[in-house]
Amino acid sequence: MSVISARHRVENLSRKRLGITSRAKNGMEMTIIGYDGEREVTVKFEDGAIVSHRGYREFVEGDIAHPTNTVARRLRLNHINETNRANCGLMMKIIAYNSKTNVDVAFEDGIVKRGITYRSFRTGEVAHPTAPKNRPFPISVYGFTLQTKAYEYNTELNYICKCNRCGLRDVMTTDEMKKHICKGVAYEGRVLD
Numbered sequence: 001m002s003v004i005s006a007r008h009r010v011e012n013l014s015r016k017r018l019g020i021t022s023r024a025k026n027g028m029e030m031t032i033i034g035y036d037g038e039r040e041v042t043v044k045f046e047d048g049a050i051v052s053h054r055g056y057r058e059f060v061e062g063d064i065a066h067p068t069n070t071v072a073r074r075l076r077l078n079h080i081n082e083t084n085r086a087n088c089g090l091m092m093k094i095i096a097y098n099s100k101t102n103v104d105v106a107f108e109d110g111i112v113k114r115g116i117t118y119r120s121f122r123t124g125e126v127a128h129p130t131a132p133k134n135r136p137f138p139i140s141v142y143g144f145t146l147q148t149k150a151y152e153y154n155t156e157l158n159y160i161c162k163c164n165r166c167g168l169r170d171v172m173t174t175d176e177m178k179k180h181i182c183k184g185v186a187y188e189g190r191v192l193d
Contacts, residue, residue: 010037017041017056025062032059039101053102079103079118087124088139089149089157090174094121108174109141140164142177 014035021031024045034042034052041059042052045066054064079097086092086107096104100118107113107128116126128139139146144161150171151158162169166182 010035022059023062024064024066026066028066030059030064053098055101058099082121084121085124085157086126086128088128088137089146089159090128090139090141092121092126141174142180144172144177144180
C-alpha cells in the first residue's frame, strides 16, 4: 500500500470515527475528538477531561482510564524512573508511562526512545537508536566506542572500548567512561597531564 493510499485510508477513518461515543469501564462516557490512526486516538470524557495517544481498540473496549483515576495514575507514577538494562548493555530508565503500549525511555547516554511497550522494556528488547539492528556493537557512548561486552561483575557490565579522543583501549564500565579524563590531549587550548 502506498503512503498516499495509507494516508487517504486514515483520513476516511478519521471522518467516520470522529464523534463516536463509547463507555469507559469506570462508567463515564467518552467521545473521539481526534483520530490519526489506530494507535493515535484522542478522546474527551463527559466531564471535559482529554486523553491522547490511545488505541482505537482501547476506546472500543472501554480500556481508556480517566486521567484523574487514582489507580491508573498511581500505576503510571510507580513506573516512572524504573530502570532496566537493554540487550545492548546500556541502562535505560522510564521517563513517561502513558500506557503499557506507550512508554518513553531514556538511555544512560541521554538518547530517548519513545512509544515502546512496557513488555519490551522489562525484557530489555529496546534497541538503542544508534546501534545497528542485527548487531548491537560497536556503539558510541560518552566519547567511547564500545567494541563488545567483556564480562559482568556484580550486575555491572564491563565493555572492551576505545576512547575516541585519546585512543585509550581498555575494559571499562559506563560509569568509568563518564569519569574518564584524557591525559596528554589538548583540551580547550591546554595539554592535560
